[in-house]
Amino acid sequence: MPASTISEKLRKQLAALPARPGVYIMRNAKGEVIYVGKAAKLKDRVRSYFGSPHMMEPKTRALREHIDDFEYIVVGNAGEALILEATMIKRHQPFFNIRLKDDKRYPYLKVDIQNPWPRVYITRRIEKDGARYFGPYASAGSVRATLDLTKKLFPWRSCTKEITGRDARPCLDFYIKRCIAPCTGFCTKEEYDEVIEDVILFLEGKSDDVLRRLRKQMEDAAERMEFERAAILRDQLRAIERTVERQMVSTTRNEDMDVFGMARDGDQACMQVFFIRGTQMIGRDTFALEGTRDEPEGAVLLNFLLQYYEGAQYIPKLVAVPADVEDRDTLEALLTEKRGSNVEVRVPERGEKRKLVELAGDNAKEALDMMRIRWMADTNKTQQALEQLQEELSLPGPPKRIECYDNSNIQGTNPVSSMVVFVDGKPANNQYRRFKVRTVVGADDFATMAEIMRRRFRNAHRPEAGEPLVVTEAGAVEEVAAEPQGQPAELETPMPQRPADAWDLPDLVIIDGGKGQLAAAAQAMREMGVHHIPVVGLAKRFEELFVPDEDEPVVLPRGSEGLFMVQRIRDEAHRFAITFHRQLRAKGAIQSALDTVPGVGPKRKKALLKKFGSVKAIREASIEDVASTVGFTRALAEKVKEAV
Numbered sequence: 001m002p003a004s005t006i007s008e009k010l011r012k013q014l015a016a017l018p019a020r021p022g023v024y025i026m027r028n029a030k031g032e033v034i035y036v037g038k039a040a041k042l043k044d045r046v047r048s049y050f051g052s053p054h055m056m057e058p059k060t061r062a063l064r065e066h067i068d069d070f071e072y073i074v075v076g077n078a079g080e081a082l083i084l085e086a087t088m089i090k091r092h093q094p095f096f097n098i099r100l101k102d103d104k105r106y107p108y109l110k111v112d113i114q115n116p117w118p119r120v121y122i123t124r125r126i127e128k129d130g131a132r133y134f135g136p137y138a139s140a141g142s143v144r145a146t147l148d149l150t151k152k153l154f155p156w157r158s159c160t161k162e163i164t165g166r167d168a169r170p171c172l173d174f175y176i177k178r179c180i181a182p183c184t185g186f187c188t189k190e191e192y193d194e195v196i197e198d199v200i201l202f203l204e205g206k207s208d209d210v211l212r213r214l215r216k217q218m219e220d221a222a223e224r225m226e227f228e229r230a231a232i233l234r235d236q237l238r239a240i241e242r243t244v245e246r247q248m249v250s251t252t253r254n255e256d257m258d259v260f261g262m263a264r265d266g267d268q269a270c271m272q273v274f275f276i277r278g279t280q281m282i283g284r285d286t287f288a289l290e291g292t293r294d295e296p297e298g299a300v301l302l303n304f305l306l307q308y309y310e311g312a313q314y315i316p317k318l319v320a321v322p323a324d325v326e327d328r329d330t331l332e333a334l335l336t337e338k339r340g341s342n343v344e345v346r347v348p349e350r351g352e353k354r355k356l357v358e359l360a361g362d363n364a365k366e367a368l369d370m371m372r373i374r375w376m377a378d379t380n381k382t383q384q385a386l387e388q389l390q391e392e393l394s395l396p397g398p399p400k401r402i403e404c405y406d407n408s409n410i411q412g413t414n415p416v417s418s419m420v421v422f423v424d425g426k427p428a429n430n431q432y433r434r435f436k437v438r439t440v441v442g443a444d445d446f447a448t449m450a451e452i453m454r455r456r457f458r459n460a461h462r463p464e465a466g467e468p469l470v471v472t473e474a475g476a477v478e479e480v481a482a483e484p485q486g487q488p489a490e491l492e493t494p495m496p497q498r499p500a501d502a503w504d505l506p507d508l509v510i511i512d513g514g515k516g517q518l519a520a521a522a523q524a525m526r527e528m529g530v531h532h533i534p535v536v537g538l539a540k541r542f543e544e545l546f547v548p549d550e551d552e553p554v555v556l557p558r559g560s561e562g563l564f565m566v567q568r569i570r571d572e573a574h575r576f577a578i579t580f581h582r583q584l585r586a587k588g589a590i591q592s593a594l595d596t597v598p599g600v601g602p603k604r605k606k607a608l609l610k611k612f613g614s615v616k617a618i619r620e621a622s623i624e625d626v627a628s629t630v631g632f633t634r635a636l637a638e639k640v641k642e643a644v
Helices: 008-015 042-050 058-064 078-092 140-153 189-203 207-223 227-246 297-311 328-339 351-377 379-392 445-457 515-527 561-594 602-612 615-620 623-627 634-643
Strands: 022-027 033-039 069-074 108-111 120-123 132-134 255-265 268-278 280-290 318-320 344-346 401-410 413-423 433-436 508-512 535-538
Touching (some): 008 069, 022 042, 022 078, 033 042, 042 058, 042 069, 078 297, 078 328, 108 140, 120 140, 140 227, 189 207, 207 227, 255 297, 268 297, 268 351, 280 297, 280 351, 318 351, 328 344, 379 561, 401 445, 401 561, 413 445, 413 561, 445 515, 508 515, 508 561, 515 535, 561 602, 602 615, 615 634, 623 634
Parallel strands (some): 255 318, 318 344, 401 508
Antiparallel strands (some): 022 033, 108 120, 108 132, 268 280, 401 413, 413 433
């Protein structure tokens, strides 16, 4: 909103802003909190949202269009502002903030050591009751897996009965060695406390301390000729050793650190954390983030770490991250205060720690891909997405078959296009197609899109029932097909495919591009007589859907199932196009070097490549080595060396 359109209420609020640190809360016309931010000077920071929009990031520009009111809270310093901002984001989950996905009370493991006979159990509420808490865990599944593991390794009681030591007989857990039965007095208070202490040490990652204690107890029991107890301790010792061996050895030195990796795609991000204690990775967890579009890595990391460590009950000495964190000094001061000793936030540059950060990033990427796959496999979400596209684009029904097209070239060289197909919201890999651009010279995206649309729909009429499909010269399909799993087809000898009129017609065509690409595609489709097929253009910057002959784009709600599906289809078309383009470039590099040598035909070229493997290897070989190739003379070898 230009300065002239700011309401009188907002103008008065802006004039009253103090030049002090604090947190500001933006609300829309419905009174909903849409953004929470921090500022060293509230007066300067909040006013920046109402200045000229030309220098703003797209996300900030979109935010300010929804601001109807704001409030602020003054704090003492930047550290307090960071803490309060993280707390407010977790409470309100504002749409324009970076936030933990599905943020809720994350689960913890609780050891209620304030009770005479402690138990270990899952909780989502942290209280100042003297108990020990471990977490947070990303999901109930991950915390339950840890709970089950500790129960197998350590015989603590899982019952909630009052312990008197006078029960007639123990429960089944005693007989399967999952409890030492304090209820019947089969163990002393000291013996039970040692079990609980081992549980705490294990959850802290101090497995070596646990193993040393158990080994000492086993040896003492054997010396006292308590062979049954020694055997029980031996079995427990072996079980813990096997568990520790399965954990990834992370470093050759004892460390106390959390290692974070990050993967991002559009509005979503995934964080993977490795918990390194001693020389082992004692655990890992995955967290999903939303609202990360157009945000720098440093801001994403800062917001996540604040929200994560706000509820964490243990903070290590070192926090290893993949990129510089905004306000790192303030973050380190906050974590140091919470831990009670120095905490360092660092971007490892080399060595084992750097490899761990990269490994965490690889795992985060895999986790993000799995989230997408699970989303695509969710029938309800897929149906919601298709129905939303039907409603927003005024389609006659949910689009059963969607085709998406994208172009790829570098400065006009090796121009290609891709067609990906989604049926019922899922990728139909065996129907993907790739096109080499034939008639367009240079980097003309509009003309390229028009050519591809004409070739796709040139024989779009369907044959009558029972009429055989005949591949004529005019209707022969020359495009390269994809392999069934979406892998690249052979480039040298494209397989003849069924004619284009045998392809099912789409219910929706998506063009990766804005108004120009859309206009070219729509005109080509009119020429081919398929103007009745709905076609839209997806602009990259704001991810708006442009419709032919309409001035205003269709804006799918952020975070909606429909937008997510369109993004996934567009990303798949881009991936498929750029993969084909890279293959052609690589093939062209070989051809351009050897095909220009007079006297080197296909057979001699094949002999060279079979012997040396690559043009680079030929370049590095001696003239004598090249001349010794079947079919070559020294004179021809000299020509090859000059060319490569």
